[in-house]
Amino acid sequence: MRLLIIEDDRDAAEYLVKAFREVGHVADHAADGEEGLSLALDGGYDVLIIDRMLPKLDGLAVIGQLRAKGNAAPALILSALGAVDDRVRGLRAGGDDYLPKPYSFSELLARVEVLARRHTGRGEETQYRVADLELDRLSHRVVRGSEEISLQPREFRLLEYLMKHAGQVVTRTMLLENVWDYHFDPQTNIIDVHISRLRSKIDKGFAQPLLHTVRGAGYMIRDGAR
Amino acid sequence: MTALGKLLRTTAFQLTLVYLVVFALFAAFLVGYFALNTRRLINEQIVGTVDTEVTALTGQYNQAGIRRLVVIVDVRSRRPGSSLYLVTTPTGEGLAGNVGSLEPGILESQGWVETAYRRLEEPESAEHNALVRVSRLPGGIRLLVGRDLDERERMFHIVAVAGRWSVALVVVLGVLGGIFVSRRVLNRVEAMTATAQTIMAGDLSGRLSVTGSGDEFDRLALNLNVMLERIDSLMRGLKEVTDNVAHDLKTPLTRLRNRCEAALRMAKTDADYRRVLEETIEESVGLIRTFDALLMIARAESGQIRDGMAEFDIADVARDVGDLFEPLAEDKGLTLQVQASEHATVKGNRELVSQALANLVDNAIKYAAPDAKAANGERAGILVETGADKDQITLTVSDHGPGIPAGDRSRVVERFVRLEQSRSEPGSGLGLSLVSAVARLHGGELKLEDNAPGLTAQIALPRTPSTRAA
Numbered sequence: 001m002r003l004l005i006i007e008d009d010r011d012a013a014e015y016l017v018k019a020f021r022e023v024g025h026v027a028d029h030a031a032d033g034e035e036g037l038s039l040a041l042d043g044g045y046d047v048l049i050i051d052r053m054l055p056k057l058d059g060l061a062v063i064g065q066l067r068a069k070g071n072a073a074p075a076l077i078l079s080a081l082g083a084v085d086d087r088v089r090g091l092r093a094g095g096d097d098y099l100p101k102p103y104s105f106s107e108l109l110a111r112v113e114v115l116a117r118r119h120t121g122r123g124e125e126t127q128y129r130v131a132d133l134e135l136d137r138l139s140h141r142v143v144r145g146s147e148e149i150s151l152q153p154r155e156f157r158l159l160e161y162l163m164k165h166a167g168q169v170v171t172r173t174m175l176l177e178n179v180w181d182y183h184f185d186p187q188t189n190i191i192d193v194h195i196s197r198l199r200s201k202i203d204k205g206f207a208q209p210l211l212h213t214v215r216g217a218g219y220m221i222r223d224g225a226r
Numbered sequence: 227m228t229a230l231g232k233l234l235r236t237t238a239f240q241l242t243l244v245y246l247v248v249f250a251l252f253a254a255f256l257v258g259y260f261a262l263n264t265r266r267l268i269n270e271q272i273v274g275t276v277d278t279e280v281t282a283l284t285g286q287y288n289q290a291g292i293r294r295l296v297v298i299v300d301v302r303s304r305r306p307g308s309s310l311y312l313v314t315t316p317t318g319e320g321l322a323g324n325v326g327s328l329e330p331g332i333l334e335s336q337g338w339v340e341t342a343y344r345r346l347e348e349p350e351s352a353e354h355n356a357l358v359r360v361s362r363l364p365g366g367i368r369l370l371v372g373r374d375l376d377e378r379e380r381m382f383h384i385v386a387v388a389g390r391w392s393v394a395l396v397v398v399l400g401v402l403g404g405i406f407v408s409r410r411v412l413n414r415v416e417a418m419t420a421t422a423q424t425i426m427a428g429d430l431s432g433r434l435s436v437t438g439s440g441d442e443f444d445r446l447a448l449n450l451n452v453m454l455e456r457i458d459s460l461m462r463g464l465k466e467v468t469d470n471v472a473h474d475l476k477t478p479l480t481r482l483r484n485r486c487e488a489a490l491r492m493a494k495t496d497a498d499y500r501r502v503l504e505e506t507i508e509e510s511v512g513l514i515r516t517f518d519a520l521l522m523i524a525r526a527e528s529g530q531i532r533d534g535m536a537e538f539d540i541a542d543v544a545r546d547v548g549d550l551f552e553p554l555a556e557d558k559g560l561t562l563q564v565q566a567s568e569h570a571t572v573k574g575n576r577e578l579v580s581q582a583l584a585n586l587v588d589n590a591i592k593y594a595a596p597d598a599k600a601a602n603g604e605r606a607g608i609l610v611e612t613g614a615d616k617d618q619i620t621l622t623v624s625d626h627g628p629g630i631p632a633g634d635r636s637r638v639v640e641r642f643v644r645l646e647q648s649r650s651e652p653g654s655g656l657g658l659s660l661v662s663a664v665a666r667l668h669g670g671e672l673k674l675e676d677n678a679p680g681l682t683a684q685i686a687l688p689r690t691p692s693t694r695a696a
Contacts, residue, residue, distance in 0.1 A: 102514055104507075154549055180550055184522075184581040185515060187657075188588055193553040216504075 001116050002044055003027040006036030006062065007051040007078070016049070019105050033057025040066055045073050046116040049108070052079035052090065060093040067094040074115040078103070087183060106217035110169040117168065128163035131223040133202060133210055135163050144202055154179070155198050162211065162221040171218035195219055238411045242404025246397060253396050257389025261382055268378040269357070273338070276359050279309060279371045287363050295367075296322040309373050310343065310356055316366030325370070333368055336360055340375070355379070414443045418450075430458045467520075474516060474655070482509050519656040526578065526663040538576040540619055540687075541566035544612045547583045555591050561607035562587070570614035572687055574668045579685070582664040583610070583621055585657040586683045590625035594680075618670070618686050626680040635674040661685065 003020055005027055007013040013029045020027040028045075030036035033054040040048055040062070048066075052059040063075050077095040079086060087098045096118075097111050128135045134143045140156060142149045151159065157179050162170055172191040176182050195211065203209045212220050233239060279302075287295040292313075299311045303324035312323035318333055326344040343356050358372030418434050425432045433454060434447035489502035548564035555562035572579070590608045613620040630638055639662040661683070662672040670687035 102510075180546065182550075182580060182584075183577060184584070185518065186550070186581075186584050186588065187515060188554065190550060190554055193557055194550075197553050 001025045001046045001113075003047050003049060003112065004030065004036065004040055004045045005049045006030045006033065006040075006054060006059070007049070008032060008054055009051075016105075016108075020109075023109060031055075033059065033062045037062050037065055040073065041069060041071060043071070043073075047112045048073050048075040049112065050075055050077055050095075052077055052081065060090065060095075063094040074118065076108075076111060076115060078108075104216075106169070106214075107171050107173060110171045110174060110218060113168050114165055114170070114174070117165070125164075128160070128166065130163055130166045130210055130221050131208065133163070133221075135160060142202070144206065149201055151198075151201060155194075155201065158194060158198055159202065159221075162219065165221075167220065167222045169214050169217050169220050174218070233405065233408055233412060236408040236412050239404045239408035242400060242407060246400035246404065249400065250393050250396050253393050254389065257385065257392065261385040261389065264385055265378060265382050268381060272357050272373040272375075272378070276309065276357070276371050276373060280359055280361055280369065283369060283371065284361065284363060287367070287369070292321070292365070292367060295363075295369075299323055309371055310345075310358060312368075312370040314368045314370075316368070318368070321367075323370070328370075332358070333360060333370065336362065341372075343372075411443075418443075418447065425454065430454070430461055471520060475513060478509055478513050478516075482506055482513075485509075516656065519660055522578075522581075523656065523660050523663045526660070526667045535574050536576065537571045537573050538579075540570045540572050540579075540612050540614075540621060541568060543576060543580050543583060544610050544621060547580055547587055548610050550584065551587045551591060555608060558591060558594070560591060560594055562591075562610070563607055564610045566610070566612040568612060568614050570612065570619045570689075572619050572668070572689075574687070575664075578664045578667070579621075579687075582661040582685060583623070585661050586621075586623040586685070589657055589683075590623050590627065590681070593627040594625045614689075616689070618688050620687070621685040622682060623684075624677045624680060624682045626677065629676060629679060629681040630674060632676070638674070639672060658683075 003025055005013050005016050005020075007016070007029070008031055010031065013031070017027045017029055028039060030039050034056045036048075036050065036054070037057060048063075050059045050062055054062070057065075059077060059079075063077070066073070066075070074096040075094065076097045076099060077090040078099055078101055079090065080101045087100075090098045096115055099108060099111060126137050128137070132145045135156075136142075137160065142151055142156065142159065158175065161175065161178050173185075175191050175194075176186070195213075199209075199211045203211055208224050210221050210224065212222065212224075214220050283295060283298065286298055295313060299313050299322040302308055303311050303322070308324065310323070310325055312325040312328075312333075313321045314333060315321060324346050326346040326348060328343050329341045332339060332341050338357065338359050340355060340357050342353050343358075344350070344352055344354070355375040356372040357375055358370050361369045361371075363369055421432050421434050433451050436444050436447050436451070438444065485502055485505060489499060493499050493502060544564050544566040548562060548566075552562045587608065587610060594608060607626070609622075609624045611620075611622045611624070613622065639658045658672070665672045665685050665687065668687045670685060673682075673684045673686060675682045675684070
């Protein structure tokens with residue numbers, strides 16, 4: 001995956017470039033908005049990571065100009081302004097995701113990978129399948145093996161989101177944002193409780209667990225045999 | 227600027243100057259009018275007196291001839307304060323009278339004329355003015371009768387002097403009055419300026435003095451004092467918060483640093499380092515949470531989030547939050563029940579109201595005692611209710627936990643306030659502050675009441691006019 005990081009703080013940028021390289025991605029760095037815009041326009045990036053406040057050209061302006069020129073590369077906005085209305089402004093300006101500073105690298109990585117796949121991957125599907133677990137979005141049915149599993153509506157949406165991003169790390173905040181549409185921090189391990197409930201329904205009694213906890217990052221549904 | 231310069235620049239003084247010029251001109255006009263009228267009156271008197279005498283003397287002359295006229299004129303001329311008389315032959319030789327000399331050519335004229343003259347008994351140098359009437363009597367005899375004009379001049383002079391003095395007096399009194407008034411105003415303003423300067427220099431306890439006269443300066447000072455009071459309380463609030471922030475952020479920061487230092491000193495294996503690093507990250511996450519909560523409260527309190535307001539159904543919020551927390555409650559052996567049958571739309575920030583409700587539910591779960599029984603003996607539970615009447619829309623969370631003592635209920639919504647019995651629980655002491663700030667942002671309030679046993683926390687939001695119809 002090729003990434004462009006537009007960030008004026010050299011230390012932070014260097015850390016990100018190095019960290020992405022360690023997990024096997026290629027990351028370029030631009031130190032201001034103008035440089036970032038011209039690099040992004042050259043194209044070839046899977047995801048753009050754009051700081052909100054940049055010298056020369058503001059982060060939202062960079063996204064605006066990119067979109068105006070027909071460049072649709074997914075953009076994740078990093079911002080020290082974490083408030084609700086600020087996020088809305090960022091997304092309205094054409095950003096695809098928004099992450100307030102300070103963030104953890106695992107959170108950023110998980111979101112970037114989801115963004116990259118959303119862009120290149122297949123569109124919305126009506127059925128998801130991981131190993132012998134099947135979820136039908138139209139009939140709202142979940143089947144594991146030959147057994148039908150009954151889920152609460154919220155549990156269904158949780159599983160749906162996890163299966164949509166099967167093989168990818170999904171963080172607790174991503175779940176809270178996408179399943180519950182909450183952007184605040186509930187200050188408790190509430191997501192863990194929901195996950196363990198879900199786990200007891202889809203994994204309990206089966207030899208191979210599908211819903212895994214990724215330490216320090218979040219959760220992932222994957223076929224353990226792969 | 228000098229003190230005098232300041233004084234001269236005051237509005238009061240400049241107004242005084244304008245009035246002064248107007249009054250001085252008016253006074254001058256009055257005096258001038260008076261002087262001219264006086265002069266006219268005196269002239270009329272002289273003319274009247276002289277006409278009477280001329281008529282009388284002409285009558286005598288016509289009856290008894292020149293001899294009689296000369297005798298009468300002689301007698302009259304000698305009276306003290308007499309008029310001027312002169313009787314001459316047609317050639318101008320004097321026959322009787324008290325006039326020593328006249329301006330040349332006067333006797334040749336006829337009728338009224340003003341002239342300089344000298345009386346007979348007076349020395350050469352003395353010269354006065356007079357208004358005289360020259361008449362020709364039958365036989366060519368000329369008769370001159372007149373009155374001295376000194377009286378008129380004296381009168382006019384007196385009035386002129388009085389006028390000058392009165393104008394001068396008006397000017398002097400006016401200037402003094404102006405100075406007095408402007409100094410009074412200036413002193414009040416100067417006192418206010420001085421107080422304002424000490425306040426600007428940092429002493430917020432200073433207040434403007436109020437004289438109690440109830441004048442415009444008093445009203446201004448009273449209003450400014452109220453404003454200062456407000457600023458002072460805001461500043462004290464801010465200071466309190468920064469003190470608390472300093473304390474609540476510095477304590478974990480110190481812990482963080484100590485832990486790192488200890489690791490550098492004592493850790494031997496990679497596992498030791500890893501453990502310390504993980505603890506450090508955990509601690510920093512807690513710090514960020516505290517910081518985020520503080521910023522959120524500050525933004526809610528300053529009303530900055532108002533532009534993100536939209537209409538939403540309070541029942542949805544109650545159900546969603548209940549749904550989010552229900553598994554957590556169940557894990558603790560509690561029931562979480564949501565009664566949100568009634569739909570009620572509220573205009574506000576759904577995210578913030580949800581977060582506020584989440585804080586209340588989280589608190590209820592955190593502090594609820596699982597084995598406690600409700601008053602009616604049923605299993606202890608947490609109840610989330612929505613309510614709506616014609617004035618307000620409410621979100622209520624009731625639990626059967628330890629509750630909050632009545633005396634502490636107003637205190638717990640302050641930032642960082644944590645009651646003794648809850649200090650051991652995790653938390654920042656900001657949860658209820660945020661709830662209260664969110665309620666106030668929406669024009670409502672947070673009410674804490676006794677659930678006997680337990681706590682009832684209610685977010686009461688006013689109905690907006692658009693929702694009343696719904």
